Amino acid sequence: MPADDQRTPASLTAKREAAVAALADVPREPGAKKPDPILVADDVKRHFGGLLAVDVEHVEVQRGSITALIGPNGAGKTTFFNLLTGFDRPNSGSWSFNGRSLHGTPPFKVARAGMVRTFQLTKALSKLTVIENMRLGATGQRGESFWRALLPFTWRSQEDAITGRAEELLTRFKLDAKRDDFAGSLSGGQRKLLEMARALMVEPELVMLDEPMAGVNPALTQSLLEHVSNLREQGMTVLFVEHDMDMVRDIADWVIVMGQGKVLAEGPPDAVMSDPRVIDAYLGAHHDQSLAELEQEFETGALTAEAEAELAGTDAPVAAETSGETKDGR
Amino acid sequence: MDWGNILELSLRELIGVQAIVFALAAIGINVQFGYTGLLNFGQAAFAAVGGYGIAVIVTTYDMSFWLGLVVGVVGAIILALLLGIPTLRLRADYLAIVTIAASEIVRLVGRSASGRDIFGGSDGITGFSRAFYDLNPFTEPFSFGPFEFRERVLWVLVVGWSLVAICTLVVWLLMRSPWGRVLKGIREDEDAVRSLGKNVYAYKMQSLVIGGVIGALAGIVYSLFQGAMQPDVYATNFTFFAYAILILGGAATVFGPVLGAAIMWFSFQFIDLALRGAIQQDYIPSWLMDSNDVGAVRFMLTGVVLVLLLVFRPQGILGDRREIALDAR
Numbered sequence: 001m002p003a004d005d006q007r008t009p010a011s012l013t014a015k016r017e018a019a020v021a022a023l024a025d026v027p028r029e030p031g032a033k034k035p036d037p038i039l040v041a042d043d044v045k046r047h048f049g050g051l052l053a054v055d056v057e058h059v060e061v062q063r064g065s066i067t068a069l070i071g072p073n074g075a076g077k078t079t080f081f082n083l084l085t086g087f088d089r090p091n092s093g094s095w096s097f098n099g100r101s102l103h104g105t106p107p108f109k110v111a112r113a114g115m116v117r118t119f120q121l122t123k124a125l126s127k128l129t130v131i132e133n134m135r136l137g138a139t140g141q142r143g144e145s146f147w148r149a150l151l152p153f154t155w156r157s158q159e160d161a162i163t164g165r166a167e168e169l170l171t172r173f174k175l176d177a178k179r180d181d182f183a184g185s186l187s188g189g190q191r192k193l194l195e196m197a198r199a200l201m202v203e204p205e206l207v208m209l210d211e212p213m214a215g216v217n218p219a220l221t222q223s224l225l226e227h228v229s230n231l232r233e234q235g236m237t238v239l240f241v242e243h244d245m246d247m248v249r250d251i252a253d254w255v256i257v258m259g260q261g262k263v264l265a266e267g268p269p270d271a272v273m274s275d276p277r278v279i280d281a282y283l284g285a286h287h288d289q290s291l292a293e294l295e296q297e298f299e300t301g302a303l304t305a306e307a308e309a310e311l312a313g314t315d316a317p318v319a320a321e322t323s324g325e326t327k328d329g330r
Numbered sequence: 331m332d333w334g335n336i337l338e339l340s341l342r343e344l345i346g347v348q349a350i351v352f353a354l355a356a357i358g359i360n361v362q363f364g365y366t367g368l369l370n371f372g373q374a375a376f377a378a379v380g381g382y383g384i385a386v387i388v389t390t391y392d393m394s395f396w397l398g399l400v401v402g403v404v405g406a407i408i409l410a411l412l413l414g415i416p417t418l419r420l421r422a423d424y425l426a427i428v429t430i431a432a433s434e435i436v437r438l439v440g441r442s443a444s445g446r447d448i449f450g451g452s453d454g455i456t457g458f459s460r461a462f463y464d465l466n467p468f469t470e471p472f473s474f475g476p477f478e479f480r481e482r483v484l485w486v487l488v489v490g491w492s493l494v495a496i497c498t499l500v501v502w503l504l505m506r507s508p509w510g511r512v513l514k515g516i517r518e519d520e521d522a523v524r525s526l527g528k529n530v531y532a533y534k535m536q537s538l539v540i541g542g543v544i545g546a547l548a549g550i551v552y553s554l555f556q557g558a559m560q561p562d563v564y565a566t567n568f569t570f571f572a573y574a575i576l577i578l579g580g581a582a583t584v585f586g587p588v589l590g591a592a593i594m595w596f597s598f599q600f601i602d603l604a605l606r607g608a609i610q611q612d613y614i615p616s617w618l619m620d621s622n623d624v625g626a627v628r629f630m631l632t633g634v635v636l637v638l639l640l641v642f643r644p645q646g647i648l649g650d651r652r653e654i655a656l657d658a659r
Contacts, residue, residue, distance in 0.1 A: 087525075123522035125514070125518035125523075127518055128518060135511065136528075137526050143509060144512055146504075146509055146536055155507065185656065195522075
């Protein structure tokens with residue numbers, strides 16, 4: 001993408017530099033300690049029947065940074081997200097946000113604590129107008145209690161203030177022209193924008209975006225990426241799920257790679273993307289071997305031995321190391 | 331055929347007690363289903379609890395009428411909590427199943443032989459409405475054009491329509507407030523509302539309770555008008571009538587339930603009288619139908635009208651077409 005070359009230096013703002021500098025000395029290994037973590041998770045496990053969907057030993061998210069959570073389909077990213085935000089309960093594990101344990105906290109309290117998420121399948125409230133969607137996001141509304149709702153004068157002034165804030169956000173997200181349209185009449189990309197803007201109405205410290213770029217017109221992805229990096233400029237921390245590595249490269253300060261429920265690797269985008277374990281997780285350990293080669297290996301028994309080793313529970317990275325030599329063929 | 335008479339009798343139904351009762355029941359369902367998306371198929375149970383509250387307290391236990399009112403309303407709140415606590419955390423269909431069963435349970439307990447001493451069995455309870463009619467300020471019949479209302483009916487109509495007006499006002503105030511906005515959000519997608527820091531469970535419970543209390547008012551008005559509390563009035567078709575009325579008038583509109591109830595009972599009466607008149611005058615041959623069939627044919631015609639309405643105006647009379655169009659996307 002040619003646009004990247006112009007954009008990258010411009011987006012290297014003070015906040016980004018600070019985030020990158022803070023993460024500079026962090027070791028590039030799974031479960032690395034961060035200097036100022038906003039979110040810390042330990043031993044989070046979630047089974048679905050016999051499947052261990054999430055098995056995260058230790059993960060920290062640096063405050064004020066944009067952290068990407070990437071991994072192939074079925075890696076457990078969204079499940080991990082659901083666990084952290086209280087939408088799903090883990091079989092075991094603990095995690096804390098700003099030092100406060102969130103284990104067993106219902107989703108609405110997680111949001112009130114300052115950790116707000118969006119969804120992979122956008123949840124625009126179709127039969128509410130765009131501005132009503134936005135107003136709904138504001139927390140601590142007096143008019144949301146039953147008895148005060150009956151007395152408009154008790155909440156009118158607060159409602160005006162909320163509307164003002166909502167309109168500002170809509171302008172920033174270029175949705176102000178759609179203010180009074182039903183959210184259901186927006187395009188897919190506009191819904192993503194609306195959902196992000198609505199999440200900001202909660203005034204979160206940590207914004208968790210579940211595949212913000214999924215299903216969006218490629219022309220709109222750049223603008224979405226800009227909005228995401230803007231969140232950091234405003235002092236928020238962002239954790240976002242993505243399965244497309246290229247999307248991540250431009251904006252993430254730190255990347256956490258998940259595969260089969262585990263954290264496989266961590267580090268700055270460029271370091272992570274050249275990590276053979278990550279490439280294997282995405283493409284499979286034998287992605288650049290021809291079938292003929294594999295057949296040959298199969299006949300000599302090497303492949304069977306490797307598969308058996310994997311089945312016996314040998315760590316995936318070990319298997320990945322052996323396949324590192326296949327890279328020579330490139 | 332005396333069209334003037336038919337029209338007059340039908341117009342009486344337009345503002346009649348049936349219209350009041352079903353307007354109230356439908357307003358309650360409107361809060362639950364129209365605005366919050368809760369499928370309460372047990373509105374009859376809430377109405378029955380309201381009616382039994384008064385009847386049991388006044389007749390069985392010989393206590394004050396006002397205490398009966400309070401017991402009826404509190405009973406509805408308790409029923410809502412009982413139904414809501416186990417089901418509102420689950421998917422929407424669980425509430426539907428539980429409420430439809432609960433409504434039959436309430437009716438069958440009411441008409442059971444073993445509870446006869448308290449609930450009066452299948453004959454129900456009478457003799458509890460005296461205190462209500464003692465409050466009647468009207469001493470003579472009221473005439474308005476061709477209409478004449480006896481003082482008893484007039485009193486029920488005045489109280490009933492005042493209740494409808496109050497409930498409509500409350501719903502109107504609630505639904506334009508941030509509280510109502512949360513309910514509408516829950517109807518669209520409760521996970522999204524959860525992710526914005528709202529206690530969805532508490533809001534659904536409040537909605538269920540308010541709709542149930544309004545449903546209890548329907549039962550109270552009806553049993554006071556009849557002077558009797560009969561369990562079989564509150565069978566499941568009571569609930570489905572209220573749903574039909576709500577959909578006719580327009581779900582999630584403030585005046586939809588009221589308009590729907592008035593039109594429904596007007597057309598019921600009109601179709602009934604017109605068919606009877608036509609049979610009498612031999613406009614309809616006797617091999618096709620006689621006056622015994624009118625009751626059934628009236629329902630068939632109402633069904634046809636409802637089907638046509640759903641095809642050509644799915645949003646109901648007062649609904650917003652654009653909202654329905656969104657569902658089709």
